[in-house]
Amino acid sequence: MKQSFWLVFLFSSVYLTISPNAFANYKAELSPDECQFIRDAIQNGETDIRISEEPTDGVYECSSPIVIDRSDTSLIGEGPSRIKIRLAATSLSPLLIVGSAKPGRHIGEVSHRVRNITVANLELDGNRMEQIEKSSQDFYQESNGLTYETASFLSRQRQAECWGGKGCDLAHEPRSVIRNNGITIRGAENILLQNIVSKNNLSGGLVTEKHCENLKVVGFESFNNLFDGFAGYETKLSHFIGLYLHHNFASGVSIDLDFSFNQFTNSDFSHNRDNGVFARESTQNHFENIKIHDVCNNGVFLADSAQGRQSAATNYTFLNLDVRAMQKAFRINDATCVDTKIESDEPSRLIGLHGDLSLAEGAAITFENRTHGFQSPSNNHISENYTHDERHLHSLDCQSRSQIPVFQPIF
8 A cells, every 4th residue: 555745844833734645545545535545544543634736537535434532633735726625415414523523421522622723725515416316307497597495395405404414413423413514613712724615515515513612714605505604502602704695595693592792893694585683592792893794584593492581682783884684684582682783883874774773662772873872772662673774685586485596417
């Protein structure tokens, strides 16, 4: 068995530059797919794994996930463009897991925590159109010239959302608690994701869960996922910068289950089929310089999952919003969603809501424009149809929530 690679020692760190040609014989003999050499490098304890070349067809194809379950590890694509990694047809699997994929001793725990991991310069494709059997009957063309997936095909895809494709959270199948996301971060801290694209996944583009802390996501794009562009749970003290979450079947951002004390800045959550931002059971999250245009439901939706203060979205602040939604620009669904503040420091924009504001009875928002010296009273007397700017919405086909345009070749 031949192995050809170069080790460069710098400041006591080990760098492994991987060439797919150098590993051709190795993969043919031992690996079930084109990604095994990455898994082997992780399990062999390499600390800085650099994928320097693309395979001959331009894409590495994985039939099971790459799992970075060792601390102090980097996986970085090198070259003029992102290294492409795609889930093989009918794999019904996540694509990249940062953290342990194994359960811990107690419910809701992972087997061990990881820290100090970097993933950069990758394009991840969940290949959702090829994960379950399909036929020409699963698609139709509208008068607008776009081809759509039928409701029945989408329903069958949703049933295959979790690892293995036979259902979610099955007692006899521990891996079924993990959704078929592009990237899943579990029980991890001090993690950096940079210059990543995640698309075409049976579940979400990026999901954080199982008590994550100090994550930094910079330059992340996520689209054409069957659920959310980003979903965050049990995560704190993390920063998400320069996200572009668009054309997802659910929301751009979905927050729940104690996703708290985090920041989103300089991001765009436009053109999603549900909400721009959906939030429950979380507190003290901050959004700054956020664009949300042409979403089919609400621009921002804050709610309570169980009608109690501990399960509501509370203490949310928004600075410099630009929201244009098909339903409500901003909606507070439950009065327990307290201490919401919308601010602006832009002279040309009062609060950045182009459309209607909807407040549950007893709910309140504080508005403040720092340059105009404008501040609204924080009480429950703000009109439910409160609007600052002329309604300005672009056309988006939202009539049928059971269809989504096809963004890639079908056959």
